[in-house]
Amino acid sequence: MTFTILRVLKQPSPDDASNVSKLIKHSLIEFICTATFVYFGTLSAVSTGTKLGGGSGKGEDVARIFPIAFCFGITIMCMAYSIGHYSGCHLNPGVSLLMFFRREMSAVRMCCYWIAQFTGAMLGSLLVWGSVQGLAKSDENLITRNPPFTLGSNILDPEITVGSGFLLELMGSFFFYLVISQTALDKKGIAETSLVAIPIGFSLVVVHVCLIPFTGCGVNPARIFGPSIITCMADRSQCTTVIGDWWWIYYIGPFCGALLVSEFTALLKWQVEPEVVE
Amino acid sequence: MTFTILRVLKQPSPDDASNVSKLIKHSLIEFICTATFVYFGTLSAVSTGTKLGGGSGKGEDVARIFPIAFCFGITIMCMAYSIGHYSGCHLNPGVSLLMFFRREMSAVRMCCYWIAQFTGAMLGSLLVWGSVQGLAKSDENLITRNPPFTLGSNILDPEITVGSGFLLELMGSFFFYLVISQTALDKKGIAETSLVAIPIGFSLVVVHVCLIPFTGCGVNPARIFGPSIITCMADRSQCTTVIGDWWWIYYIGPFCGALLVSEFTALLKWQVEPEVVE
Amino acid sequence: MTFTILRVLKQPSPDDASNVSKLIKHSLIEFICTATFVYFGTLSAVSTGTKLGGGSGKGEDVARIFPIAFCFGITIMCMAYSIGHYSGCHLNPGVSLLMFFRREMSAVRMCCYWIAQFTGAMLGSLLVWGSVQGLAKSDENLITRNPPFTLGSNILDPEITVGSGFLLELMGSFFFYLVISQTALDKKGIAETSLVAIPIGFSLVVVHVCLIPFTGCGVNPARIFGPSIITCMADRSQCTTVIGDWWWIYYIGPFCGALLVSEFTALLKWQVEPEVVE
Amino acid sequence: MTFTILRVLKQPSPDDASNVSKLIKHSLIEFICTATFVYFGTLSAVSTGTKLGGGSGKGEDVARIFPIAFCFGITIMCMAYSIGHYSGCHLNPGVSLLMFFRREMSAVRMCCYWIAQFTGAMLGSLLVWGSVQGLAKSDENLITRNPPFTLGSNILDPEITVGSGFLLELMGSFFFYLVISQTALDKKGIAETSLVAIPIGFSLVVVHVCLIPFTGCGVNPARIFGPSIITCMADRSQCTTVIGDWWWIYYIGPFCGALLVSEFTALLKWQVEPEVVE
Numbered sequence A, B, C, D: 001m002t003f004t005i006l007r008v009l010k011q012p013s014p015d016d017a018s019n020v021s022k023l024i025k026h027s028l029i030e031f032i033c034t035a036t037f038v039y040f041g042t043l044s045a046v047s048t049g050t051k052l053g054g055g056s057g058k059g060e061d062v063a064r065i066f067p068i069a070f071c072f073g074i075t076i077m078c079m080a081y082s083i084g085h086y087s088g089c090h091l092n093p094g095v096s097l098l099m100f101f102r103r104e105m106s107a108v109r110m111c112c113y114w115i116a117q118f119t120g121a122m123l124g125s126l127l128v129w130g131s132v133q134g135l136a137k138s139d140e141n142l143i144t145r146n147p148p149f150t151l152g153s154n155i156l157d158p159e160i161t162v163g164s165g166f167l168l169e170l171m172g173s174f175f176f177y178l179v180i181s182q183t184a185l186d187k188k189g190i191a192e193t194s195l196v197a198i199p200i201g202f203s204l205v206v207v208h209v210c211l212i213p214f215t216g217c218g219v220n221p222a223r224i225f226g227p228s229i230i231t232c233m234a235d236r237s238q239c240t241t242v243i244g245d246w247w248w249i250y251y252i253g254p255f256c257g258a259l260l261v262s263e264f265t266a267l268l269k270w271q272v273e274p275e276v277v278e
């Protein structure tokens, strides 16, 4: 924590908010692309859920895990290739915080991105709702209530304690953000600019495979904010399902993960005379 | 829409149709490769369907989604690496329309490509039929009628409204075409020429995972045209199954997606002084 | 066919067999690496088969298709990265024939490679047998007879006619060999040398997903030769199972596929002034 | 064996241990990153296991194989992109031994890495335990005992003989280490530095798909050491389950694999005038 605080206090912030029209444009891009990311990520949870065999009424099946994980991770990869050279393609308030900790982003720009990401996620969930409204039936089943599948909200598995849930979100964020930090920001890394999106996207797939059965895998505060807020607004009786007393782990976990990566970077850069492994 | 209309009216069309023999050659390549794309895409739907356990008579299983999605997306990736430097490897009338909107292609060439793509898709479906004719039995089961599996035609899930189906096809096309547009055409993007086929192919896998259970995933008018027209010609009684009143969403959806991407490009290029994120 | 015959007759063969010690070394590399390829490819068929739930006694399950396909394709990709700069990493008599048709390889070298590939495949199957001999029980079940799982031999599905089986092997070989030919040999393609192994390996995954449920997916005469010959030598009573009257499609199919690709290349190179699509 | 002994005796060891602070830093990075690798690898085994349908009480299902394999392999790929330019990203005592055999690493540095890797794996397993402690119930089921799922320890399938288990671990290590050796160390290979992590990670996925149902797939002595030692320390009654009389195959197998690759390299370099296949 010391290293990050020192860095934020001592190093100047980049001048990336003085050009207001560019800031608005980039925030708009984050808004639209976060909506698209949340749309394809959470829609995969709904789409694979509707094809489960009749035997698994709980909406849980091992064969769903990989396709869902793939959609979240690879959408990020494809978006990074598409708009990374405009806004940086964060689509994740935790990533923006990491960029702030690393002094790659000013506080003003981070706040604009956060607003764009949280509202973009809401738009993404509204589009999911519009796409699968036909699945809603007037019964008590969580999957077929309105909105169906709680729009792919993260729900902590009841067998997992809140502390374990926090640890899972923390570790998942640590790994995902570490890969982002080390490939996108470390100029001495082996990944060329053209390739960095591949480990970034694939690491998010790994994190999802590991976390989906336990926390549903957040590691992105916007990704849980969108579906749960829209579900809660649409149907108050589902509020307690999608916003349990564990809700904070999906926000504090990623933010602590960003801090951890920022600290780990201090170790990596310590007395740095790296051997280039070729 | 304004931006696209203005661009089409004002910017000159490329001179890519005056060399007739080259135009014929490129159309022939699109014809053969669209046939190959439709063959491997729709064949995967049949191949995974024949291995379902006896419990799921409806031909639906969550474990089929990813392999089918993979075949559609990765066939495009491999084809782009193989013949992208000849015809551009569109294999999709929606992509050709996008290239027309972006002024990368003349109207004449687009029409030649469309003819090649729609007829190529028919050839691909004929080859699928020849490959799996042995599965056809003389019963009423959709899967074992002749041609079997309706050759992998797109069929809108009855639980999904036509409006939702249109939204799904629109969003899927928007994302897929956006990745194509931003990686293949934007010279400032992070993806080198050598890499662009990877996000393009992988984004199509994501779109398929999300859309297969609802619309079967078109995002390519040729991909639905081939199997449904051949099935309908082979067995008139299956016409109403493969060409429902929702048929237009598979054509208008992708074309509107191309328009949307063309418009979004105007935003991206607005006041453009992009920061290169390295 | 005309183009290929003309090319073979008119263009000189490369001088790649006069350095005998190098020829021996490269054949030895093909021998060891074909053994490794057949080992991991066919072992995945056995490994996924042993984990099937009790309900599917036939050893068929949709969830097996992708992992098996992945192992065959990605092993080729990894081997190409590892030894491609030594022997060319064919590991497939059909690919060697294609290289002969394209005048990239002399007839003498091709024969040496063929011997190395066919005997290497036998070694690979012997290693599989040694690895899973514990699964063999003294009963009549195909899966638990000795050698178990017929060591992953290709067996034509009884519902598929021999003609369809030939078409499937032909189309699969055509696509796989086309990607090899266009990425590894076409200097103007978009894939840099460093990347060509990715579309090559991934195209083989696609072909396997489509063909496994019908022909088991050969597209490589060595891959079927190894397991079926070892199974037949070990247990004569299994000979009729692994070497049916359809055996020839696994040899003639790939060889015709190589011819088809060689012909298609003539079209691609016809009046060639390719537009570089960037 | 001769070649490796000669090489170790004759070629000087690199001077990579004289800078003690750098050695400590790199060992610390290996420690943290091996913990992360073991965490995500073994956690995927637990996460996919908890989602199995009720029918498969043995915790075995074919649909689990690929997601688990993917997590092990792709975590290595992402870590190589993230910290490969610092410590070399071995995360595996067998890989460090291979680097020693190849004279890329001194014996002193190898010992420091080994300590970091074995203790890092223990930390990773402790973190898994903390993350899934809620699954533990006070019953006799292996999956719900404490620690649950034996934290993803490797257990030799009872149907597989110890000799076959050794062969499987040997072959898996041979292939994985061969790809590492040929892509990361061979300057003439087709894979650029920026790409080598892709075949390395993907080859590990292949090896896992093939070996998981038989040995659980080690090919990394640290990966089995961590979970089995923590499980054994936590619950003495599970010691006989996780440390059977087959325990040595998970250590001797990978070390022999490293030796085999070192020998195979001698063949590849023999009279070396490689043809560059472009």
Ligand SMILES: [Ca+2]
Pocket: A157, A158, A159, D050
């Ligand atoms: Ca549960």
Ligand SMILES: [Ca+2]
Pocket: A050, B157, B158, B159
């Ligand atoms: Ca349905």
Ligand SMILES: [Ca+2]
Pocket: B050, C157, C158, C159
């Ligand atoms: Ca069958």
Ligand SMILES: [Ca+2]
Pocket: C050, D157, D158, D159
């Ligand atoms: Ca067993």
